[in-house]
Amino acid sequence: QVQLVQSGAEVKKPGASVKVSCKVSGYTLTELSMHWVRQAPGKGLEWMGGFDPEDGETIYAQKFQGRVTMTEDTSTDTAYMELSSLRSEDTAVYYCATALRGAVADDFDYWGQGTLVTVSS
Amino acid sequence: DIQMTQSPSSLSASVGDRVTITCRASQGIRNDLGWYQQKPGKAPKRLIYAASSLQSGVPSRFSGSGSGTEFTLTISSLQPEDFATYYCLQHNSYPFTFGGGTKVEIK
Numbered sequence: 001q002v003q004l005v006q007s008g009a010e011v012k013k014p015g016a017s018v019k020v021s022c023k024v025s026g027y028t029l030t031e032l033s034m035h036w037v038r039q040a041p042g043k044g045l046e047w048m049g050g051f052d053p054e055d056g057e058t059i060y061a062q063k064f065q066g067r068v069t070m071t072e073d074t075s076t077d078t079a080y081m082e083l084s085s086l087r088s089e090d091t092a093v094y095y096c097a098t099a100l101r102g103a104v105a106d107d108f109d110y111w112g113q114g115t116l117v118t119v120s121s
Numbered sequence: 122d123i124q125m126t127q128s129p130s131s132l133s134a135s136v137g138d139r140v141t142i143t144c145r146a147s148q149g150i151r152n153d154l155g156w157y158q159q160k161p162g163k164a165p166k167r168l169i170y171a172a173s174s175l176q177s178g179v180p181s182r183f184s185g186s187g188s189g190t191e192f193t194l195t196i197s198s199l200q201p202e203d204f205a206t207y208y209c210l211q212h213n214s215y216p217f218t219f220g221g222g223t224k225v226e227i228k
Contacts, residue, residue: 035217045159045165045210047218050217095164095165097165104171105155105171105174107167108165
């Protein structure tokens, strides 16, 4: 059973950066394909990017290209999502979501609890 | 990018009703589609994977069907705990894309 535990809520000023962590237990990061999804208040789910196991690279949604960096620390089985140049529209709950590599389907059967990031001056 | 058009955006139903939600993909995605349930303040939970396979632990009143561009999530007999928002997700190609969501409310 995979468990994902995310870091706590953040309040940031416009123009700042935020780094959200997602600690994995039950499996190692190298056994998973980690992705990040966000949800603005009262809105739907939006995929931001994630690891493509077929080519071993991280793919980012074009909307976030240049502003988002997703990294992994395999020594601690922790994934990170850093978003820079924050604006008010980035206020959202950010989720890490994952599937086991090689699973029948590579969408997300495990989710973190979510991290609220509030961008406000 | 593949667009996922989900309908309806909301519906009102009673306990015991049969409910059907549809997602249409802008191009063929084989069966690379999942259905998710989200309750307020909670992370989404996958109900169906590969368009029609029931996630372990999910009640059998949930079912999925479809392939290519047309997909359906059916709840055969709505229960009180099923009132939630439902999303489809295509993972056939990047960027992965979600449908806009269907909020299922109590009539």
